[in-house]
Structure formats: structure tokens, C-alpha cells
Amino acid sequence: MMAVKYELIKKSNECNARLGRLHTPHGIVETPIFMPVGTKATVKTMTPEELKEIGAQIILSNTYHLYLRPGHDLVEEAGGLHKFMNWDKPILTDSGGFQVFSLGDLRKITEEGVEFRSHLDGSKHFISPEKSIEIQNSLGADIIMAFDECPPYPSDRDYVKKSLERTTRWAKRCKDAHKNPETQALFGIVQGGMYKDLREQSAKEIIDLDFPGYAIGGLSVGEPKEIMYEVLDYTAPLLPEDKPRYLMGVGSPNYLFEGVIRGIDMFDCVLPTRIARNGTVLTSHGRLVVRNAEYARDFSPLDPECDCYACKNYTRAYIRHLFKANEILAARLATIHNLYFLLKLMENIRKAIKEDRLLEYREEFYKKYGYIK
């Protein structure tokens, strides 16, 4: 009995896009899907009820942050992450690897794992594949991720090859350490940088370990978007058709379209929530910095084509006022809007796949929104 099962509903007749359903212990997720990020056991500014209202089906939470604060033992004592944060739909936790590697000088990688200092208080910690899985088992997410290394861009071939091979050894150790395969699905992660043969090598090694889902890691790390698309072009088809495919850390509208078209089922990104708190919103005509003076007397909604709570009830002038006055409601309204915008986009994308008009929908969208970003 596996924790998560992917049901392929339809393959597009015009591209590699797929329509599917992810069956998890906390319900069904329709794919392709965007997962809002709730780093510290909360999607910033939002309640679980609001997330459901805007159509969120699954959220992501971060192992590194929860390990440091409040601690995975405390979350386990609370009854697990779902209960702790009052979210009864599926959750995915990352492995903590990406955050730990991002610490730069604060971390040291060995075959055993990664030693690092906390960004909060400088205290010393060690995360190994086994430790990452132990933490994720305590948190209790429906989908958990193997502890991998994500090399920066650019990295030389030699380093990337050594790194992906270690990632394979770590993936095996993660699988062996995983205590709850019947309630938590452990996904493997394909690395290999921007090298086709290394992606092939990594995909083969990881798939040989037989995971219930696969992620493509090591993208959106600073490479030009053409390179990301090229890597997706040759990597996605390497993955088994009967398992979900997750492109990590990607969530701008263009990336979502291009990822789906290349066969990706799952995405996550802090972009919509982060830019929202800074006063930038996604609209059908591109990004809009609602903080700007030009919107002071603009009594139209953030996006006239949107029917989210913020757009139905408030004007740009009011939301700009809230941002200028440092009012929390500003961040709330912009976050609701941005997440709704992406979740609605994914809903439209699923519909377009069903009706075999995804490429046409993409053109329509780009014409208004703009292609760059």
C-alpha cells in the first residue's frame, strides 16, 4: 500500500502536458497544480480556510525552518504538521537540503551529510539524509522529499557528476531511513545540472530506486530560461508516465505554462506570496506595483478580470493606502490575489489540456501578460 498514487487522466494531443489526479492520505489533488508555500507552518498572512476558498489543494512547508523553529519534535507532539497548523488537506515538505546549501559559508558538505550553522542563532547542526527523513517523518506531510544536493549555476561537469552520484547514494539512504512509506510518499529528485547525459544518468539511477514520485531539482537556480526549458525538454520524458513529476521552486506564470507543456505536474514557489508582501501583484496584463503613486486615485480593482476577494471588494487606491500605511491587510489582500491568480491560472490550464487548446491558451495569455519572467 503506497501513500500516494498518481492517476493519469489524459495526455495532451498537442504537447507533453498531462492531466492527472494525485491520491493522498489527505485527499485528491488535481494536476498540474501550483502549491503555495507555507515555510514556517503558515502560508504567510493566510488562514487555512482562506487557502481553501481560493482553491489551494496542497501546500508546501519547509523542513529546515521547522526543524530550527519550533522544532520537529514539538510539531510531532502537537499531533503533526496538519494538526499543528489546522490544515487538513495534503502537505509536501522539502528535505531541507536546498535551504542548507543556500547558507554558503555557513555549511560544509561531506558524504555523511551537511554541517551548518543556524541563520537564527548561529548554533551548529548536522543534517544527513537519515536526519532529514527523521524530521519529515515527525512533521508527517503526505509527500516528503529525498535529501539531495542542488548545485548552483554554473557548475562544472565534474562537480555536477560527483554531486548527482552522491545525491543517488543519499536517495538510497533516505529510502532506507523512511519509517512511514504507507502514509508518507517519499519522492526522489533528479539532478544533473544543465548536462543532458548527467540528467540521463541521474534519472536512471533515481528511477532504479523506485519512488512513488519524482522531482526535477537544480533548475531555476540562476540559469537563462531557455536553458531551463531545454533541460525540461529532455529530462521530463525520462520520468515514468505513471508517477507524478514535480519541478521544484518554480512558479511564475511563464514557467508554469512552459513546465506544464513539457510534462510537469507539480510546482511550488514563494514568488506570489513574497512579491505580494512588497506590494506587487500579478494581473492578466502583467505585474503591477500597487504601491506606486500612480495608483493613489485609481478606484479600479487590482485586476479588472479577476474575481478574487480582493478584486471584488477593494480598489487599487485603498490597497495602496494600506501599503503606504504599513497595514497588515495590505499584505493579506495582495497575497490572496496573487495566489488566486496562479491557482486560477492552473485551473484554466487543466481545462485547456482537457480541451486540447493549451497552446492557444498560452498564446492568449502571453499576448496580454507578456512573455518575459
Place this chain on the structure above:
Amino acid sequence: MMAVKYELIKKSNECNARLGRLHTPHGIVETPIFMPVGTKATVKTMTPEELKEIGAQIILSNTYHLYLRPGHDLVEEAGGLHKFMNWDKPILTDSGGFQVFSLGDLRKITEEGVEFRSHLDGSKHFISPEKSIEIQNSLGADIIMAFDECPPYPSDRDYVKKSLERTTRWAKRCKDAHKNPETQALFGIVQGGMYKDLREQSAKEIIDLDFPGYAIGGLSVGEPKEIMYEVLDYTAPLLPEDKPRYLMGVGSPNYLFEGVIRGIDMFDCVLPTRIARNGTVLTSHGRLVVRNAEYARDFSPLDPECDCYACKNYTRAYIRHLFKANEILAARLATIHNLYFLLKLMENIRKAIKEDRLLEYREEFYKKYGYIK
């Protein structure tokens, strides 16, 4: 035709408490009532729907802040404060006087009005009684307040007498300047400091001007609570029975009980929202600093006797985690709880008046909550 009408439903048989209804252009308010404060056209962290859900019937907004930012002309252009902030129930705006007088060295009082410098950018401004009413007419609240001077505590008798007499002259000017008496009720404010004869003088002068409601100003300005209660003891009975009575700037549970018992119908205070954002909550057993380490593994609700959204769905441990992690949801949950606590308290107080057991209810409440704020 008057904008606001007070309907006296019942006078307590055991004290001066009254049960009433305030009929306003935006609906009926049951009194005695606590009004949450939405200083800058938003009750901090809350949406209007959430305010309604916790039982808010009327909110207060601040003329001084809205005049400076975004400007009353902009709010008027937006269709008034109700439309600007998406709140369709009653609103009361203060006169801006209290904020301007609080500026200390930044302001200068003359018979004509008050010159002051903005706390935002140091720019020079002048607010007269006429200007205050002009701003409040633009904002469009259901209840607006006369521009008065609120002397600090302690102030000598001579100063308080001169000040209250000027407040009377200003009240007359406010009445003359008021453009919308049919849609906005202008309340007069009784001053007179802690001097019984001056309160009597002020009450007589202000009542002679015939306002649709009266506030007691100049209390909760640093005086011992016994003095506040004493002033209320002799001032409230001076006010006409057929008009609402509003005690400005008061909102701790003890003050609410003691005010109601002395015949007050309306209260406002930033206390519940302000302490909430700092991690302090009101509970049936007194204040609780949920930020504190002792609640790290406390998986009980903020107040086990409360049935607000925060208490029904989250633990002290989770809310403490959110505060430590600087998450916005922390302030949201604590604010929902604190406002619900006070609004529910007022509902219980109204019920107790109806059943002539307010004094008993007060004793019960104090026994658990503690008498000192």
C-alpha cells in the same frame, strides 16, 4: 430628521446601566457597545467580514490619520469611508482633536484652532472646528465628533475651566459648520477634567447646544481609576436620558463594567488590538502573554472558555510559534480573539442588564479575571 436616534429599551433596576438601540443610517447598534478601532480605515489585521463574524456592530476611525493619509478628499472621491474600506455598518469618526493635542511640542492652540506638524513628514497643518467637521463630512461616518480640547491629567482648575469654555465655543462652531446633519450625527463632548462643578458647567453648556448624542471626554488620561469612576458617577446622570452616552478611549474589561454600571452606552479603545499584536491576549482568567516560553508546548487554546475562531482551531503553542517567527497570522489570531472577547463580554453585559443581574455577573467576572486591568 436626525441621522441617529437612541432608543432606550430598559433601565437597570440595580444600577445606572441602560439597554438601548442606536438607529443609524447604516443599521442598528445594540448598546452598551464596544467599538473596535480602525485608525487608518482598517481595523488592524482584520477584514470587514471577520469583524462582522465576531459581532462588531460599529467601528471607529481616526480623522487625524485619514486627513494626513490618504487625505479626506481622496476618501470622499472613493465614495466615502464606508465604500473606501468596504464596511457597510456604522462608523464613528473622532474629531482629530485628541491626536493633535497628543503631539505636544508639535502643536499650538489658539481660539481659532490648532496648528500642528504632521508626525509623518513634519509638514505644517491647521485644524479648526470647521476644518475638523469638513474632514468628517468628507469621510461620511454615521457619527462624527465635535472638535474639543482634552486637557491632560493633572491640570489646574483654571486651565480646565478656560479649556472647557473654549470647547463649548468650538462645539457651537462645529454645529454651525456641519453640512450633513440628516446623514451624520454630530455628538457633543463634555469636558471639565476631574472637577465636579466644571463637569456640571460643561454638561450644561454642551447640552444647551442640543446634540443627538454626548461623549464624556478627558477621562482615561492618566488619572487613577477611582477618580475616573467618581467623575462618571456625577457626570453620566447629567446627560439626557434619551440620548446615547459615549465614554471615549476606554476599553479594558474593568472599565467596560464600571462604565456601563454608571450609565455609559458606547466605548472605544485600541487596547485589545494593540496588545494582541504584541502577543498578549485577554482571557477569562486575565491577560496572558502567549509569546512567553511557558506556552511553547501548551496545546490548549488561548482561552479554554472562548469559542472564537482562534480558540476553536489553534493552540497556544502554535500561536506562540507564529509570534516567535514574526508571522502575520499571529497578529491576526490574537486580534480576532481579543476583539471577540470584548464584544462577547458586551453581549453578556447586555444580557445581564436585561435580566437584572449585572452586578452579580460583574462579581463572577472579576473573581476569575481579576479586578486590576
